[in-house]
Structures are given as structure tokens and as C-alpha cells.
Amino acid sequence: MRITCLHTADSNIAVFENAARELGLNQHQFVHVSRPDLLAAAEKAGGLTADIRQQTADVLLALSEDADCVLLTCSTLGSAATLAAETAAVPVLRVDQALAEQAMKTAGNVVALCAVETTLEPTRHLFAQVEKHPQALLEMHLVAGAWDKFKQGDLAGYLQTIAAAADAQYLNGAACVVLAQASMTGAAQLTQMGKPLTSPECGLRAALA
Known part of the structure; x- marks a missing residue:
């Protein structure tokens, strides 16, 4: 199974690699993409705007084309996963x-x-x-x-x-x-x-x- 994770902090890559190892998920392939700019934009705007939500959903949809499942690991942007899941061919989940x-x-x-x-x-x-x-x-x-x-x-x-x-x-x-x-x-x-x-x-x- 190919699971693609979209992060907004580079340090979360190691967090998820460790969690996968502890759960014994070595047989699955994990792909990590980091976009700190998306969280930075939300912080600057004082929260998740419709534009940032759509932008994040577009990134998730693009990632879903080459994955069995996509995980959005950022809590601030969470609802973008719900938006992307409406049209994605594979599950798009918010990690929280x-x-x-x-x-x-x-x-x-x-x-x-x-x-x-x-x-x-x-x-x-x-x-x-x-x-x-x-x-x-x-x-x-x-x-x-x-x-x-x-x-x-x-x-x-x-x-x-x-x-x-x-x-x-x-x-x-x-x-x-x-x-x-x-x-x-x-x-x-x-x-x-x-x-x-x-x-x-x-x-x-x-x-x-």
C-alpha cells in the first residue's frame, strides 16, 4: 500500500516514519511531501481561508493520483481533506x-x-x-x-x-x-x-x- 502524507512541517516526516515503524508498517510504502507555506499562509491570514483550503485540496488531489491513500497531517488545514475527498479516486483522510x-x-x-x-x-x-x-x-x-x-x-x-x-x-x-x-x-x-x-x-x- 502506498500512503502519501502531506505535511506542513518538515520535522513531521520523522514523526510519521517513527509512528509507522512502531506500528510495524514496514511493508507499506510511505511518501512524504512537505508544504510549510500552506500553514504559514493560514497563520498570516489568522486561520484557514477558502482560498488556502482550496489550494491545499488541489495539492491533495494531485498527490492522490499516485497513491492508495493520502493523509493530511496538519490540523489547521484539516477540512481541505474533506473537500479533496469529495472528488478523489482514493481515500483522502485528515490525520486527526x-x-x-x-x-x-x-x-x-x-x-x-x-x-x-x-x-x-x-x-x-x-x-x-x-x-x-x-x-x-x-x-x-x-x-x-x-x-x-x-x-x-x-x-x-x-x-x-x-x-x-x-x-x-x-x-x-x-x-x-x-x-x-x-x-x-x-x-x-x-x-x-x-x-x-x-x-x-x-x-x-x-x-x-
Whole structure:
């Protein structure tokens, strides 16, 4: 199976390669395309505009011509996958769809952590749409200062900041903590109080299914 991933951060390529290896998916072929300009445009615009959504969907459609499945790994641009999926001949998935579905099966407080402000609204919208446990309650939190560290290239500091935020939510009584962006995945290995859900693992399982 040929799975093509569209990223908006170069560092996410290694994140997905690691996740695939941990899930034992070596028999599948992974192709990675990185377009940081798409996320940069959304950040500059203060969110996902119709133009950027269409532009991203066009990229996904082009990638779908030579793949068995296409995964959009950027949470800010997520709805572009839904748009592309309407006309693509193969599945086009947003990596956080399966994440939302798994998280909202939890009874109790589900806390979704985001590092980029532009991810808050798309994530909130996605989590509100999926089928949920009657006792699931969603909370959204922006991890202050984390994205600045990421943009400065301080990946270790970025992941430590997110892990600390996740631990604080577990201490606060969260039944489930979600790392909403793929770039946050490494923080799941650094937490002390619980194991947060991450989008690469959930998304890759969904792609295979």
C-alpha cells in the first residue's frame, strides 16, 4: 500500500516514519511531501481561508493520483481533506479525524491541547462533529509559548512544554488528554501522569483500515 502524507512541517516526516515503524508498517510504502507555506499562509491570514483550503485540496488531489491513500497531517488545514475527498479516486483522510473519534469515546473530561492558535477552531469543530460518549466533555487548551519554541527550532523545549501541560491536565482530572497536532507527538513519551493520544498513531491505523 502506498500512503502519501502531506505535511506542513518538515520535522513531521520523522514523526510519521517513527509512528509507522512502531506500528510495524514496514511493508507499506510511505511518501512524504512537505508544504510549510500552506500553514504559514493560514497563520498570516489568522486561520484557514477558502482560498488556502482550496489550494491545499488541489495539492491533495494531485498527490492522490499516485497513491492508495493520502493523509493530511496538519490540523489547521484539516477540512481541505474533506473537500479533496469529495472528488478523489482514493481515500483522502485528515490525520486527526481518527484521533477525535477515539478521544470522544471517553467518559469524562477530554482535553485537547493545541500549540498553534489557528488549530483551536478546526480542532474544536472536528471534535464536536464526531460521535461521542454521553459523558464526554471537551475542553480546548492552547499551550502558551510552545509554538514560539517550535519556530525557533527548540524541539526539545517545545515537547517538554507540551508534556508539562499534559501532566497538568491529568492532575486536574482529565480522563483523556489529546495532542491535537502531529508535531506534538514526541511529548507523549515525556509525560509522567498518563499517556496522551496522538494523531500519527490514530491516523495511520485509520489509513490502513
